[in-house]
Amino acid sequence: MTDDKPGPLLEFRDINTHYGAVHILKDVNLAIYPGELVCLLGGNASGKSTTLKTLLGMVTPTTGDVVLDGEIVTGQPTSYRVERGITMVPENRRLFKRLSVLENLQLGAYLRNDKDGIAEDLERIYSMFPRVKERLKQQSGTLSGGEQQMVAMGRALMARPRVLLMDEPSMGLAPALVQTNFELIQQIHESGVAIFMVEQNANMALSIADRGWVLQTGKVVLDDTADALMQNPDLRASYLGDAASH
């Protein structure tokens, strides 16, 4: 890292995690800087989800530290981290399906007590996603896939995150929606939120990301800028060629 950059917002320092005796993440080091858009690529069972869970505090690492804005938060519960700016958009959106769109958004701001700020953020989300405003009272499970994605992002933004973790944002979306979805991610990114995106669609992810890592069986095997990764022959062979054919 260079000196003119501010310190990392979110950091993994030599993280090792185990499920039972199985070694999942092996000496993983990651750093996300304020306002960055980074992506973590990896196949199935490479440890992507565990990385996210460890970041959020739903899995405790065996060794190593999770550092948020200079503060070690390894032993802190999820709520502590959410309060301090880490929020996740879960895989497949996973809205609270029987609750209304508004209730979903309100739950995103669950830990906040500033009523004015919440109202302000609601307005901000309505202007970002006018479709969401039209559907406020509707049961969220009845929305179309694209709308659900908007609500899921809105819900995460209601927590006023500094880092938004996105678990496979394009999964389960129609091909036409994937493009729109990435535009949305970029839009959120441009509003100043750092984004840590876990994706299988490497082509699409790298096209909007600043930097990326490639995770293979729990190890970071590649760590470079998005452009460099795009050119990387190994990656092209294993991901991009594959992804391009889809």
Next chain:
Amino acid sequence: MTAVAPGPAGMMTSEVLPARSAASQDWNDILKWGAIGAASIAFLALTGMLVVLDPRPVISGALSLGYVAMIWVPLVLGYTTTKQVVLEGMARNEQGAADVVRGALIGALTGAGMSILAVLVNAFDLRDPLVNWSPELLAKLGFDRGLGFGVIAWIVLGAVLGALGASLHLMPARIAKTLGIVVGTILFVSIFEAFLDDLLEGFGLTFLTDFLYASRGGLTIVSTIVLGIAAALFGMFGSGKSAGLTAKLDAMEAPQRKNANMLIWAAGLAALVLLPIFTGKITNELLANVGIFLLLALGLNIVVGLAGILDLGYVAFFAVGGYTVAILTSPNSPGFSPGLPWWVALIVTVFMAVLAGLLIGAPVIRMRGDYLAIVTLGFGEIIRLLALSDWLKGWFGGAQGITNIPPADFGLFEVKGTDPRSVYYLTLFFVLVAIYVSWRLEGSRLGRAWMAVREDESVAEAMGINTVNIKLAAFVVGAVLASFGGAILSAKVGSIFPTSFLILVSVIILVVVIVGGMGNIAGVIAGSVVLIGVLGGPKQPGLLQEFSTFKLLIYGALLVWMMLKRPEGLIPNARRTRELHQEEFLQDAWLKGEIDTDDDDVADAVDTVVDAVDGEASTGGAPA
């Protein structure tokens, strides 16, 4: 020749062909339904209903409850198996003689089930495994006129009733409805004799009782005819007014609607306060029981309905309330008897309930789904077994329990079991508190967090909700409400035994919540009234006292039927209905032409339909 018939909601059209000939039948299907009917009716007879309920006349000298409990089978089967499904765009036959023949045949086969049973009972003695395989059953199967008569009579009776059921489809709707009202009125007035007797006496209308009922119970022939004519007149000319009223309510604008709803609630509340003044002991006792179980059900509704924690050991908290009050107030309490007044004991009860909620909740809450259900089931039993144990006999009195619990003394009045009216008012107070608490919690931040945990626990955690604390909170609120129920029970019954807190209590409260409508206050109220009030609680008799032996059978059957036909409960939560019937809404909306294939419009149409359903749900009495 072809006519286009408007469907149920005026939206479906299909070509109507002339009726089939009476001989063109789907014989295999008739055999299938006949066999189902025969098995069902024979099963009912073997449960003992026919014999046990026979002494109770419905119409004195003409019809007994035992037979009524049997003969509905061919009638209902005749009706349901000839019901025509109207399919959009598919030609269908006009209903006619063929359907009546079908109904009669299925009815006859059903009746034949009884005939075969009669022959078998006559020929073999299977009394060893089947306790009701008795000479009395044989006598009743022969209508007290011998085997031969019975064998023929059941087949004929079945055929007639099956044909009658089928021909309901052929009659003009109004006549069929009137017939239903007549039969329903006669059965209602007759079966609820004890309750109506009590009610009429309270209003000083004993002459009506004398007219309606025969001296040995049941309607007289004359009163049946008079009642039938009155019901028929009402059915022909009077009905439809109430439907107009609900339509009017539906048409109201939101603020007006809110006022109307408030008015309905206020009127209901006034009725609840005033009713017991006119009713006698039996009814008040019944109302008090409904109230106690409603209190428990409201508590469980928070745990299961809102937070989605399937607690099968809910009775534990009921026991905590009961025993705390018993120990603190009874002079006979074996270990420690401070002889506190009831309301002081109640305050301690709240603390004990919170403590019990935390103690039981803490280990349980970390589990999910099936495991949680099984562990709570265990805790429910543990509490009862502790109360029963020799080890704690010095505190809880073992099997002898704690007796001589004094009435709850409030200075101005006393609440005691011998005065059910006082118990009723005390229960009403706590029920109102519980309803208010549930209602407020539902719309609160805590309520939202509960629902989020119910919907998706991992995501709720990712939103920063401390799922463990939130679930513990649900457990504790539920525990406190249940302990109120136990405290009232102590004062009401005057003694507490471990057998008052069987696992069955947990099960029945859960059934009340599910049948009523999970997650919906109005539904839970309806569930308690219908199940506890009509059928009775685990030990408490309901309006259908005659059926108390078969209470659990009916509970089970009702639960299965509800799960199949109306999984959202009697008065559904609008939210849940949407989930369970989403596809039907979409289809309906599409049929009404409200939807294009465009995605947006689908959502809009769902909106409209869902709003309409919300409206229906809230006329059912849900708080706006």
